Amino acid sequence: xxxxxxxxxxxxxxxxxxxxxxxxxxxxxxxxxxxxxxxxxxxxxxxxxxxxxxxxxxxxxxxxxxxxxxxxxxxxxxxxxxxxxxxxxxxxxxxxxxxxxxxxxxxxxxxxxxxxxxxxxxxxxxxxxxxxxxxxxxxxxxxxxxxxxxxxxxxxxxxxxxxxxxxxxxxxxxxxxxxxxxxxxxxxxxxxxxxxxxxxxxxxxxxxxxxxxxxxxxxxxxxxxxxxxxxxxxxxxxxxxxxxxxxxxxxxxxxxxxxxxxxxxxxxxxxxxxxxxxxxxxxxxxxxxxxxxxxxxxxxxxxxxxxxxxxxxxxxxxxxxxxxxxxxxxxxxxxxxxxxxxxxxxxxxxxxxxxxxxxxxxxxxxxxxxxxxxxxxxxxxxxxxxxxxxxxxxxxxxxxxxxxxxxxxxxxxxxxxxxxxxxxxxxxxxxxxxxxxxxxxxxxxxxxxxxxxxxxxxxxxxxxxxxxxxxxxxxxxxxxxxxxxxxxxxxxxxx
Amino acid sequence: xxxxxxxxxxxxxxxxxxxxxxxxxxxxxxxxxxxxxxxxxxxxxxxxxxxxxxxxxxxxxxxxxx
Numbered sequence: 001x002x003x004x005x006x007x008x009x010x011x012x013x014x015x016x017x018x019x020x021x022x023x024x025x026x027x028x029x030x031x032x033x034x035x036x037x038x039x040x041x042x043x044x045x046x047x048x049x050x051x052x053x054x055x056x057x058x059x060x061x062x063x064x065x066x067x068x069x070x071x072x073x074x075x076x077x078x079x080x081x082x083x084x085x086x087x088x089x090x091x092x093x094x095x096x097x098x099x100x101x102x103x104x105x106x107x108x109x110x111x112x113x114x115x116x117x118x119x120x121x122x123x124x125x126x127x128x129x130x131x132x133x134x135x136x137x138x139x140x141x142x143x144x145x146x147x148x149x150x151x152x153x154x155x156x157x158x159x160x161x162x163x164x165x166x167x168x169x170x171x172x173x174x175x176x177x178x179x180x181x182x183x184x185x186x187x188x189x190x191x192x193x194x195x196x197x198x199x200x201x202x203x204x205x206x207x208x209x210x211x212x213x214x215x216x217x218x219x220x221x222x223x224x225x226x227x228x229x230x231x232x233x234x235x236x237x238x239x240x241x242x243x244x245x246x247x248x249x250x251x252x253x254x255x256x257x258x259x260x261x262x263x264x265x266x267x268x269x270x271x272x273x274x275x276x277x278x279x280x281x282x283x284x285x286x287x288x289x290x291x292x293x294x295x296x297x298x299x300x301x302x303x304x305x306x307x308x309x310x311x312x313x314x315x316x317x318x319x320x321x322x323x324x325x326x327x328x329x330x331x332x333x334x335x336x337x338x339x340x341x342x343x344x345x346x347x348x349x350x351x352x353x354x355x356x357x358x359x360x361x362x363x364x365x366x367x368x369x370x371x372x373x374x375x376x377x378x379x380x381x382x383x384x385x386x387x388x389x390x391x392x393x394x395x396x397x398x399x400x401x402x403x404x405x406x407x408x409x410x411x412x413x414x415x416x417x418x419x420x421x422x423x424x425x426x427x428x429x430x431x432x433x434x435x436x437x438x439x440x441x442x443x444x445x446x447x448x449x450x451x452x453x454x455x456x457x458x459x460x461x462x463x464x465x466x467x468x469x470x471x472x473x474x475x476x477x478x479x480x481x482x483x484x485x486x487x488x489x490x491x492x493x494x495x
Numbered sequence: 496x497x498x499x500x501x502x503x504x505x506x507x508x509x510x511x512x513x514x515x516x517x518x519x520x521x522x523x524x525x526x527x528x529x530x531x532x533x534x535x536x537x538x539x540x541x542x543x544x545x546x547x548x549x550x551x552x553x554x555x556x557x558x559x560x561x
Contacts, residue, residue: 117514145514145539146521244522266515270522399515454543459511 036106038188042195043102043231044069052231054210054238054255055095055149065102068095072103079156081134083108086164088130090123090137092116092150093217093239098227100136100154105188110164112171113218115401116150117453126173130183133161146247148214149239166358172220174316175395175404175456183358184316191224193338194319198229200337203285203310203325205260207234210282212251214243214263215400220316221289226262245274252280259283264290264400268301268309283307287325289314290400292388298327313388316402317356317371322386332385341379341386342370348377348386396425403456405429412458415447420467422475422482423458431458432482434467462486517542520552528556 048063060068081087087104089111091097104111112130114123116138127135138152168185175181198204205211211230215222230237238259240251248271252259259282261267268288271277286301287310298309310325313333321341322333335341340351350373355366365372376389394405409423412431417439422432433444441463448457468476468485476482512520517539521532532555534542542548 144534144536145517243518244525246525266519269519273523273526275526398513454511455513455515457511457513459513 036108038192039102039105042192043228045232046234050234051236053095053098054236056241057151059236060095065099068099069102069106072099073106075156076100076103076107076109076134076136079134079158081107081109082163084163085109085133086112086131086161087134087136088112088114088123088127088132089218090114090116090118090135091154091218092138092152093148093222094150094152096136096138096152096154097217105169110166110168110171113223114173115216115218115453117455119450119453121451122453126181127159127161130171131162131165132159133163134158146243148241148243148247168358171358172316175402175407181407182360184356185358186318186356190318191228194224195229195232197320197336197338198225199233201320201323201325203287203308203323204229205233205235205258205284209257209284210236210238210255210259212248212259212261213237213239214248214261214267215289219401220314220319221262221264221312221400224319225289225312225314243270245270245272245277249274249277249280252283253278256282261286263288264397265293265297266399268293268297272297272300272304274304277304280305285310285325287312287323289320291397292331292390295330298330302327313375313386315350315371315373318350318352321350321373329385332380332383332387335384335386343377343379344370346376346378347392348373348375348379348388396429398429398455401455403429408452408456408458411452412444412448415444415451417444420475422467422477424477424479424482426479428459429457431461432467432486433461433463435463435465437465511544512542512548517548520548524552524556530556532556 044062044066046062048061050062051059052062052065053060076087081104085107087109089097089100089104091100101111112126112132114126135157136154137157139155166185167187169188169191170186172184173181174184211226213222213226215226217223217227226237229235236257238251238254240247248261248267252261261283263286265288268286271286283305285308289312293309293311301309308325308327310323310327311330311333312320313322314320320336321339322335324330324333342349349370351369352366352371353369356371357365374391374393374395376392378387378389396403396405405423405425408429408431409421412418412421412423412433417436418433419436420434424430433441435441435444441461445461464486468481470476525532534551534555538551538555542551
């Protein structure tokens with residue numbers, strides 16, 4: 001937006017219908033990204049005593065959440081955040097995150113979501129690049145990695161930034177294939193449209209039911225498929241006390257109403273390895289997104305728990321694209337209502353009127369109303385079912401979080417003392433690094449830990465005075481050649 | 496235990512542990528030893544490598560082999 005007073009980004013939300021009228025979105029008025037109406041009407045509407053979140057400390061009723069949001073709204077406004085301003089949330093999934101996000105949107109500000117696992121360097125770079133005015137963070141460290149929902153006290157800091165320059169309600173950073181992260185923007189109307197898609201998908205948690213929310217609500221699956229959909233539909237969000245198999249099952253057992261576990265394939269592994277799980281009639285389904293689930297894994301899960309294992313495919317750029325929540329078409333998926341998918345040259349494309357990328361004009365990612373997913377796949381011409389076959393670029397999934405190997409390689413190569421680097425993925429991220437004379441791998445490790453979040457960093461790094469190159473001087477990227485060259489016998493300086 | 500996360504040979508496990516692998520490791524240790532492990536932030540911070548994780552778990556659970 002140009003000025004805080006302008007209204008240039010109203011998004012039309014067409015009349016939407018739902019099979020479940022009780023929680024359908026039927027707004028006929030235009031939604032304004034810069035106003036609070038959509039937050040109150042779509043997310044915070046409902047009975048005062050309805051439970052939104054069930055935390056280890058007790059249930060949070062909608063009236064309590066409203067009070068909490070009002071308090072954060074006042075604090076953010078006092079800090080100088082205004083309609084059309086830009087605020088970054090650098091918080092782990094927590095009540096503080098939920099309250100500040102809703103407060104920022106009620107103010108009409110643009111929220112920049114920064115994963116709490118990013119390093120200070122990455123956060124600083126993002127704040128500078130996006131011109132953030134107000135930052136909500138924490139004073140503490142990264143916290144307990146087994147916590148799904150964190151108990152944090154937020155801090156507010158003010159920066160010399162600038163108002164939002166786009167109509168988006170939320171900006172998210174996606175690991176970038178050209179080095180720096182891509183900035184992905186979504187308007188309020190687009191978020192509401194995704195929530196509405198969820199209301200029309202058979203197999204999602206219904207009003208009055210519970211969702212055991214495992215993915216981070218800072219990222220699209222946990223944010224829209226978990227938090228925003230649940231707030232809208234009157235589904236109780238129950239984060240487990242601890243991220244273990246027993247912790248997830250305890251969360252299911254903590255209530256009498258039907259419970260859907262929402263997660264990524266890693267979480268199937270946690271549940272699958274519980275040796276003797278109790279019988280839980282409340283468990284209705286587990287649904288995962290993030291990456292493909294091997295058939296053996298889904299079969300084992302079904303045998304152990306006797307409930308469907310659903311699968312979803314989506315992207316940060318637009319959220320849920322296709323689902324198979326009953327496991328009927330595995331590995332194929334049915335496009336979500338209103339979503340059009342086609343295949344071109346082996347790549348899956350999704351119709352998207354506007355480019356979601358901020359400050360990036362790249363026809364290989366969005367062109368002529370079609371978003372290039374960079375996922376290989378096919379669309380059955382008769383049934384319309386979509387099968388995702390894998391990535392066409394260098395993006396990999398680490399526990400459901402997208403990491404672009406090019407960003408990792410670019411970051412390592414730019415470190416002092418590094419002359420060249422090749423980053424590969426073979427069940428984990430590995431790096432092969434050529435060091436300058438007199439530079440130790442340990443010193444490079446220390447700087448890399450400051451520059452790159454833990455989930456993006458190589459699990460294994462091989463250091464050498466020279467990397468294999470082709471006759472024309474290009475770095476060899478063949479994993480077999482690199483593995484042979486850096487076999488444990490010949491390897492020096494590996495950590 | 497970390498190797499079991501994605502079925503790799505132990506020799507292929509790198510030295511660094513991310514938060515997901517750490518959660519898996521704690522989950523597996525709790526399953527094997529029938530305990531619930533409560534660690535503080537400082538202990539979790541030391542568990543960013545395989546060696547560090549083993550050291551902390553040995554401190555926390557006497558039954559873990561030395």
